[in-house]
Amino acid sequence: MTIRLLLLLIAAQFQTVSHAQSKTYVLVHGGWHGAWCWKKVVPLLEANGNRVVALDLPGHGDDKTSPATVTLDDYTKKVVQVATAQTGPVILVGHSMAGVAIAQAAEVLGKEKVAKLVFLDAFMPKNGESVFALAGKAEALNKAAGKPTPGPSLSQCLLLADDKKTSVVDPDRVGQLFYQDCSADDIAYVKAHIGPQPMACLGTPVHVTDAQYGAIPKVYILCTQAKDLDKRSIAKNVAVQKMYTLASSHSPFFSMPEKLVAILQAL
Template identity: 75%
Template sequence: MKISALLVAFILLLQTVSVAQSKTFILIHGAWHGAWCWKKVVPLLESNGNRVLAIDLPGHGEDKTPVATVTLDNYVQKVVDVAKTQTGPVILVGHSMAGVVIAQAAEVLGHEKVAKLVFLDAFMPKDGESVFALAGKAEALNKAAGNVASGPSLTESLILSADQKTSMIKPDNATQLFYHDCTTADVAFAKAHLGWQSMACLGTPVHVTDARYGVIPKVYILCTQAKDLDKSRLTDNVPVQKKYTLASSHSPFFSMPEKLVAILQEL
C-alpha cells in the first residue's frame, strides 16, 4: 500500500514538472510564406509537451483575405487575437518580416501575456522602424563593413503587381535566397506554396514603447548562412537577453528543424 502511494505521488510529481516545463508557442511566418513553413517544427515542439500554434497571417496560406488590402495592423490583430485565446503567457516566434509583427503585437499584449519574443533571422525594430527601414539599415551597415552579398538581391528578385501593392518572389531566385541548404523535396514544397505579399505591411513603421515592448525578454536567432540579407548587424538593434546562431539558410525550419527546436525548447 505504501509503495502504491509513493508511486502515485511520483507520477503526480512528474506530471506537475511536465506541465511547468511546457510552453505555449505561437509561430508567425515571414513574407510570402504561411503557416506551412513550420510543418517540421510543430510536431517536434509538441512532442516535448508544448502547445504550438502556427498561424496564417491575413492574406497568406489558408487565409483568403485579399492580399492588396492587408495592412500591418491586420497582421498584428491576428496575432493578438490568437494570443488572447490561450491560457497563460505565450512565446511569440517571428521569422524574418514577422519580427516587426511580433514587436507590435507585444506592445499591444504587454509583458503579462508575452513571456518572450523570439526573432528568427528577423527584423527586430526600434520605435518608428519598418521592415524596409531595417533592411536599408542592414544593407548600409554591411556595405560599410565591406560585406557585399553575391548573387541576386531580394529587391532584384521581386515581381511587383501592376498597382505595386503586392509582390511575389521570382521562382528561379527563391532557392538561392531562402532554401539553398534544403532538400529538393522541401524546396519544391516551398515554391509550390509561396504566395503574394502586401507591400504596405513591409513599409509601415511600428509604434512601440520601452514600458511595454521594451521590458519583454527578447532572444535573437541568427542564420549565419542566410543569403536573403545578412542581419548580423541588426542583432544589437534592440537589447536582447540572449543570442543564438544556426549555420543555416534563411529557412532553418526546413533545413535543421531539430536544432531550431532545441533552441526554442531551451527558452
Template identity: 65%
Template sequence: MKTKCSLLLWLCLFVTAANAQSKTYILVHGGWHGAWSWNKVVPLLEAKGNKVLAIDLPGHGDDKTPASSVTLQDCVQKVVSVANSQTGKVILVGHSMAGVIIAQAAEELGKEKVAKLVFLDAFMPKNGESVFALAGKAAQQAKPVNNSQHFPSLQESMIFSEDQKASQLKPENVMALFYHDCSKEDIEFAKSKLGWESMAVLATPITVTEARYGAVPKVYILCTKAKDLDKSSLSSNVPCEKVYTLASSHSPFFSMPEKLTTILDEL
C-alpha cells in the first residue's frame, strides 16, 4: 500500500512539474502570410513539450474572408478568441505587422491572460500608432546603407486591388524583401501561399493603455539582415525585458527555425 501511494505521489509531482514547464504559444503571422509561415517552428516548439497554435487571421490562409473587408479589430478578436479558449496564460508571438495586432489583443486580455508578448521583427506600437506610422518612423531613423545594389522597397512591391482596400505583392520581389537567406523550396512554397492584405489593418492606429498593454512583459527579436525595413529603432519603441538578435532575413521561421525556437522556448 505504501509503495502504491509513493508511486501515485511521484506521478502527481511529475505531472505537476511537466505542466509547469509547458507553455502555450499563439503564433500570429505577418502581412500577406498565413499560419503556414510557422510550419517549421510548430513541431520544434511542440517537441519541447509546449502547446502551439498557429492561426490564420481573417482573410489569410484557409480563412476566405475577403481581405478588403477585414479590419484591425477583426484580427484582434481572432487572437483574443483563441487566447480565451485556452486554459491558463498564453504567449503571443507576432511577426511583422502582427505586432500591432498582439499589442491591441493584450490590451483586451491583460496580464492575467498574456504571460508575454513577443515581437518578431515586428511593429511594436505605442498608443495611437499604426503599422504605416511605425514604418515611417523606422524609415526616418534607419541607418544609411552604402550599397549600390538596389533592393525593391515594400511600397514598390505592392499591387493594389481596384478599390484600393487590399494589396498583394509582386512575386518577383518577395525573395529580396523577405527570403534572401531561405532555401529555394521555402521561397517557392511561400510564393505559392502569399495572399491579399487589408490596407485597413495596416493603417488603423491602436488604442492601448499603460495599465493593460503596458503591464504585459515584452521581448523583441530583431532580424538584423532583414531587407524589407530596418527595424532596429522599433525594438526600443516600447520598453522590453530583452532584445534578442538573429542574423537572418525577415523570415527566420524559414531560414533558421531552430535558433528561433531556442529563443521562444527559453522565454
C-alpha cells in the first residue's frame, strides 16, 4: 500500500511538471490560406504535450463569411475570441499577412493573456502600418540595397475580382511563389484548398500602443528562401526578443514542419 501510494505521488508530481511545461499555441494562417495549412504542425506540437488551436479567419477555410465583406476588425475579433477561450496565457503565431491580425489582437488582449507574439515570415507592424505599407517599404529598401527581386512580385501573381474586394493567387504561379521547396503532393493539396483573400484586410493600418502591443515579447522567424518578398527589413521593423531563420520557402509548415516546431517548442 505504501509503495502504491508512493508511485501515485510520483505520477502526480510528473503530471504537474509536464502540465506546467506545456504551452498553448494559437496558430493564425496567412493570406489566401486557412487552418488547413497547419496540418503537419498541430500534431507535432500536441505530441510534446501542448495545447494547440489552429483557427480559420473570417472568409477563409471552413468559415462561411463572404470574403468580400471581411475587414481587419473581423480578423481581430476572431483571434481575440479564440485566445480568450483558452485557459491561461497563449502564444500567438501569425504567418505572413496574419502578422497584422495578431498585432491588433494583442493590443486588445494585452500581456496578461499573450505570453509571446511569433511572426512567421510575417508582416510585423508599427502603429499605423498595414500589410501594403510594410510590403511597399520593404520593396523600396530592397531595391535601394540592390537586392534582386527573387521572382514575379506577389502583385503580379494575383487575380483580382471585378469588384477589387477579393483576390486569388494565380494557380500556375502559386507553387513558385510560396512552395518552391514543397512536395508535389503538398502543392496539389494547397491548390485544392487555397481560397480568396479579402483585400480590405491588407490595406487597413493597425492601431497599436507601446503599453499594450509594445509590452509583449516578440519573436521573428525569417524564411530566408521565400520568393514572395525578402522580409529581412520587416524582421527589424519592431524590436524583437529573438530572431530565428529557416532556410525555407514562405511555407515551412509544409516543407520543414519539424524544424519549425522545434523553434516554437523552444519559446
